Structures are given as structure tokens and as C-alpha cells.
Amino acid sequence: MNKPFEGLGPSPLNHLKDQFLLDPEIAYFNHGAYGACPRPVFEAYQRYQHELEREPATLLYREFTKRMEEARGGLSLFLNCESDQIAFVRNVTYGLNMVTQSLIINEGDKVLATEHEYGAVDRMWETVCEERGADFVRIKMPLPLESNSSAVELLKANIDPSVKIITFPHIAPETAQLFPIKELTKIARDAGAVSVIDGAHAPGQIKVNLKEIGADFYVGNCHKWMLSPKGAGFVYASRKYENRIRPPAISWGNISEGTSSLLLENDWQGTTDISSILAVQDAINFLNKNKWFETVVPRSNQLIKEFNEITLSITGMDDLYLHTDFQPPQMRSYLLPEGDHSSLHTELFHRFKVDVPVFLHPKGSMFRISVQAYNNESDLERLAKALKEMLR
Numbered sequence: 190m191n192k193p194f195e196g197l198g199p200s201p202l203n204h205l206k207d208q209f210l211l212d213p214e215i216a217y218f219n220h221g222a223y224g225a226c227p228r229p230v231f232e233a234y235q236r237y238q239h240e241l242e243r244e245p246a247t248l249l250y251r252e253f254t255k256r257m258e259e260a261r262g263g264l265s266l267f268l269n270c271e272s273d274q275i276a277f278v279r280n281v282t283y284g285l286n287m288v289t290q291s292l293i294i295n296e297g298d299k300v301l302a303t304e305h306e307y308g309a310v311d312r313m314w315e316t317v318c319e320e321r322g323a324d325f326v327r328i329k330m331p332l333p334l335e336s337n338s339s340a341v342e343l344l345k346a347n348i349d350p351s352v353k354i355i356t357f358p359h360i361a362p363e364t365a366q367l368f369p370i371k372e373l374t375k376i377a378r379d380a381g382a383v384s385v386i387d388g389a390h391a392p393g394q395i396k397v398n399l400k401e402i403g404a405d406f407y408v409g410n411c412h413k414w415m416l417s418p419k420g421a422g423f424v425y426a427s428r429k430y431e432n433r434i435r436p437p438a439i440s441w442g443n444i445s446e447g448t449s450s451l452l453l454e455n456d457w458q459g460t461t462d463i464s465s466i467l468a469v470q471d472a473i474n475f476l477n478k479n480k481w482f483e484t485v486v487p488r489s490n491q492l493i494k495e496f497n498e499i500t501l502s503i504t505g506m507d508d509l510y511l512h513t514d515f516q517p518p519q520m521r522s523y524l525l526p527e528g529d530h531s532s533l534h535t536e537l538f539h540r541f542k543v544d545v546p547v548f549l550h551p552k553g554s555m556f557r558i559s560v561q562a563y564n565n566e567s568d569l570e571r572l573a574k575a576l577k578e579m580l581r
């Protein structure tokens with residue numbers, strides 16, 4: 190094949206590839222699903238684990254409050270909120286369950302969502318609404334979306350007095366659409382409904398400013414785009430709701446000095462290993478040291494743009510984006526031609542050493558690429574070649 194990336198120049202980020210523990214044989218485009226932790230951050234994580242085993246009561250009891258406050262302080266600066274407005278949880282799924290199970294949802298209430306929820310999260314809302322006799326309504330959103338205002342109008346059109354909660358992902362999981370969450374959150378506020386945002390893919394990929402977003406609840410992961418070790422997510426609660434929330438597993442809770450139930454109930458979960466939480470600051474330091482938002486994110490975006498036309502010409506399908514507003518900088522999803530693609534993910538991995546998630550979506554089969562610091566032109570060339578052969 191001809192060289193699609195000529196003219197793009199050598200990647201200034203190639204040195205970062207060595208910093209990751211990923212198998213160098215694999216072209217890994219699956220960051221969105223599982224993240225990847227760089228070496229210095231992973232080493233810090235292991236140091237915390239050693240520290241814990243050397244004198245467990247120091248880390249998990251005597252120094253606990255101070256260390257957790259430091260960890261919350263660092264993350265809150267990164268997300269622009271107050272440090273007592275976030276609680277660490279092990280992941281977004283857990284955090285959203287904590288929010289959902291704490292909220293008052295009565296018979297006849299409506300929870301408004303989109304068709305773009307993550308599978309496990311969709312199942313969670315469905316289960317809770319069924320238990321409480323509430324309606325879980327998923328708004329159909331056409332793909333591609335025409336404009337931010339069309340997404341806003343669609344949500345507005347579905348609001349009625351029974352809508353008590355409005356929930357949406359910041360970046361949709363399968364279709365990789367970046368939603369105008371500030372506007373959507375405002376609609377929830379104006380309607381007097383609680384806004385719950387699933388931010389699994391946003392922090393570290395885009396600059397998340399929780400003060401500006403103004404959500405009631407924003408639940409995010411540090412172990413995806415922020416590059417922390419697995420097991421570090423967070424729940425942000427607005428002042429209005431910070432006392433309404435408690436974890437699914439009731440533990441000791443009140444070792445912390447905070448005053449809200451968000452902290453009092455959540456911070457001290459007994460013997461839970463907090464090493465991944467402590468390593469969040471190391472992940473933030475790594476992002477800052479490498480000027481992530483100035484170098485890695487735009488470069489990844491540029492690679493995606495270069496690859497876009499090639500992919501669309503290989504699949505022969507329409508673009509899932511009419512507007513750049515909906516494009517997250519480091520993720521992109523593509524429709525696959527009609528047919529059975531159930532073995533595509535496995536074949537791409539085993540035959541071509543390319544790791545790409547493939548989904549069966551109501552709109553059709555699709556795959557999603559995540560482009561990160563460790564990806565380069567040759568990874569994308571390998572993917573294009575593999576797709577060409579598989580879709581021939």
C-alpha cells in the first residue's frame with residue numbers, strides 16, 4: 190500500500206512508547222477500554238504496595254487521613270473542584286452504583302438517558318428503576334448527530350414533570366461521541382432534575398473542569414486516560430447532594446475530617462488497598478511532566494485525522510461524525526459494512542497483532558480506535574492493512 194502518513198513527519202512522541210509496559214509486538218488501540226499505565230507510575234504504585242505490607246497500620250490507619258487528603262487534593266486540582274467534593278472509588282461502575290443506590294427514585298419517576306450508555310451502566314439503571322417502579326427511558330439519538338443544539342433540543346423534548354434524573358456519558362463508550370455536557374447539564378438543572386454524568390473516558394483525554402460543568406454527580410476513572418493503575422475512580426458530588434450519598438458497602442467511614450457523607454462514609458474502607466489511589470498523583474505528575482494536553486493529545490488527534498479517510502475508504506461506510514464537536518481527541522468509532530463481524534476482534538488480534546474493540550450496536554457493527562502516546566504511524570498502517578484484508 191502507499192504510505193498514507195507521508196508528510197506527517199516523525200512522531201515527537203516515540204520516546205514515550207518505551208515508558209509503557211504494553212507488549213511491543215501488539216499495536217494497541219484499546220486504551221479506551223482498559224487504559225495502560227506508564228512505567229514510572231506503575232513503579233510508584235508498587236512502592237505504595239510495599240509500603241503497605243511493611244507496616245500496614247501506618248498506611249491504612251495512622252497516616253490514612255493525611256494520605257487520602259493529599260490524594261484527593263491532587264485530583265481535585267486536576268479536575269478543578271474542592272478537595273472535599275470527591276471521593277475515591279475503585280471504578281466508574283462502582284461509583285455510579287453508589288450514586289444510583291443513594292438517590293431517591295420513586296414509583297412513577299422517570300430516569301432519562303440516551304441510547305449511548307455503557308452496557309453495565311445501562312443494566313444498573315434498568316435494574317434500579319425496575320426495583321423502584323420507575324421508568325428508565327433511553328432517548329434515541331440519530332447518528333451522526335447534526336449539531337450540539339440538535340442534541341440539546343432532543344433532550345429538552347423528552348422532559349416532563351416525572352423526569353427526576355438525567356444521565357449521560359461525557360464520551361459515549363461504543364460510538365465515541367463527545368457530548369456537550371455543559372449544555373445538557375444545564376437542561377437538567379433548569380428542569381429540576383438530578384444530573385448524573387458518566388465520565389469514564391474524559392479525564393486525561395480532555396481537560397475536565399467540574400466547576401464549569403456544574404453537574405450534581407460526575408463519576409470518572411483515573412485508570413483510563415489519566416494513566417493511573419487500575420482501581421482508581423472517583424465520585425464528585427455537588428454541595429446540594431454531598432450528604433445524600435453512601436457507598437453500597439457500609440464500612441467504618443468516619444476516620445476522615447470531612448463533614449459530608451460523601452467523605453465520612455466513603456474514605457475509610459477498612460483493609461482496602463489504596464495503592465492505586467495514592468499513585469493517581471504520580472499519574473498526574475507524569476501527564477504534567479510530558480505536557481500531555483499540549484503534545485500527546487493533539488498529536489494523537491492528528492494521527493486519527495490522517496487515518497480517518499483511509500479507514501472510511503476501506504470500510505466504504507459513512508462517517509459517524511458530521512461535526513468535529515462530537516469527536517473526542519483520542520477516540521474514533523467506525524461503522525463496518527453489513528455482515529457477520531463476530532470474529533473480527535479475535536482475528537485482528539491473533540492474525541495481525543492489532544488490539545481493537547468491535548461492537549454490535551443498534552446502528553450496526555462498529556469498531557473503535559483509541560490513539561495514545563505509545564501509538565505511531567506504523568501501528569495505524571498495520572491496522573489499515575489488516576482491515577483491508579479482513580473486509581476484502
Ligand SMILES: Cc1ncc(COP(=O)(O)O)c(C=O)c1O
Pocket residue numbers: 221222280281282283306307310358360361362387389390410
Ligand atoms: C462510558 C463508560 N462507562 C463506564 C465504564 C466502566 O468503567 P469501569 O470498568 O472502570 O468501571 C466504561 C468502560 O469502558 C465506559 O466506557
